[in-house]
Amino acid sequence: MNFSSDNVVGASAPVLEAIVRHNGGTMPAYGADPLTLGLTPRFRDLFEHADLAVFPVATGTAANALALSVMVPPFGLCLCHEEAHVMEDECGAPEFYTHGAKLQGLPGPGGKIAPETLDGFLSGLTRHVKQMPPRALTLSQLTESGQVYTVEEIAVLSRIAHAHGLTVHMDGARFANALVGLGCTPAEMTWRAGIDILSFGASKNGALAAEAILVFRPDLAETLEYRRKRAGHILSKGRFLAAQLDAYLADGHWLANAAHANRMAARLAAGLCEIPGVRLAWPVQGNELFPILPAGLDRALRRGGALYYDWASRSLPEGEALREGEAMIRLIAAFSTTEAEVEAFLALARRAG
Template identity: 70%
Template sequence: MNFASDNVTGASAPILDALVQANAGAMPAYGEDPLTASLTARFREVFEHPELAVYPVATGTAANALALAAMVPPYGLCLCHAQAHVTTDECGAPEFFTHGAKLAHLPGTGARIDPGALEAALARLPRSVHRMPAHALSLSQASEAGLVYAPEAVARLSGIARRHGLTVHMDGARLANAVARLGCRPAEITWRAGVDVLSFGASKNGALAAEAIVVFRPDLADSIAYRRKRAGHLLSKGRLLAAQLHAYLADDHWLANASHANRLADRLARGLRAVAGVRLAWPVEANEVFPILPVRLARGLRAGGAVFYDWPTESLAPGESVGEDEVLVRLITAFSTPEAEVDALLALARDSA
């Protein structure tokens, strides 16, 4: 019963089949192959954008860091939530690849940026050569607390950023889960809502190792090809990245995978809410569940073979808290999580309560 992450899973069958097919024969290297060449048209179709550029990479860290490097100069700031993945889990990669830019932290319940806090932060930034100016805003979709930004929320934050001259980046590691939950078109929560550059995730949702930097503003795309090569993220056998992304998007496979993960997260949440002493820290809006458990129950789950992480409490809703005999944990479902595994965890929780 491994609910630690959606990174613990393997790859889905359609993506593995696509890799086997792409593996046969010889093709030009370094992204000059026909699979990579046709990827731009595929992304333009999915995102309904006639001019976007797409740059496949193997990791989300590379996608985020290289995207921000194209958006923020070495002397600039990127604003993000204090719990955003770009600032808590990238080992300083954005700062490294921007050659010194800083990440400035913003508050917000459920790891979503509060618009008022963004306005206030930008208003109080001094206009002085002695201080770093803000150049970009980064949004996590879904947030680190599993909450999604609806199109109007993205548009509101992007509008604030735009009025202050900032570009907007979206860390879409779980974009598929957000699109599936909201039932919207991908364009509606990205470029049509003001996003300039998207880190498009696939590895958490069925790919073996595939992400992409999707650039909606042509003027921001100029340097990314060079940055990707210089950083060592231009794969010689680029067709194997492109093959994964083609299979991921084909026949809405990415959304089917995400819908399954979301549905099982809902099932898990419903079952946990029925267990004595358990409450949810935040609503379930993607494929992550954050229950507040009695410590005794958490120990019982782990003793019974359940794997999950404890989670920080900084962005709990006002009035919510975790008691001394409680712990906030994160449970994640994936595209391949079986219903029986969720039911086994729930049975264990009832027995351990």
């Protein structure tokens, strides 16, 4: 009953089979193989964008940091939510790869930045050489609270950012879960809504270790190949990275994985909400849920072998707060989470509740 993360499970069978299938024989190294070269037309077709540039990398941290390195100069600001993954969970990698640029966190319930918050911050900055100028906005999709930015919200935030001279990045570590939750197309959730660069995540949703930086503006892609090599993120045996992404996208596998994870999260949420004293901090919009529950139930679940994380309550909705004797936790369902695992967790919670 490990619901601590979607990183704790292995890779999906099609992805592993693809790695084995492409293991035999020889192929050109450093991304010159036909599998890697084939990713660009595949992503261009998927995102309906003829000029899309594709840069595979092995980790989400590399994708985010390298993407931001072409958007923000060393003297610039990158705006994000104050609880964003790039702010709290990447050990300064964005600042390192931008050679000293600063991340500026903005508040907002549910891990989301409101348009008025963004516009107010940008409009209130001085235009003096002493002030680091804002150069980029990065949005997490899903947010750290498991919430989705709707297509309309992305478009409004992008318009504000662009009007102030910023580029817009999306951290799509759980891109597929958000896409399935919204029921829109990849193009609608990205470049058509104003996104300039996307960190396209696959590792949390069935890949072994595979992400892709997708650049929708050719001018921003110009130096990324050199930055990726300089950072040590061009794999010598790049075919194995490409094989994962190829299998991940084939026959809608990535969307089926995300849909299953989302369903398992919704099932967990529905069962937990039937237990007295349990409520959700935010609605379930992807594969994450954040129950607020009696502390005694929390202890009983842990004693029973359930694994999950405590969670901070900084961006709770207005009017919501942890009461005395309560705990807030995070549960994440993965592409491989089974109904039996969900039911075992719920059975344990019912007995303890």
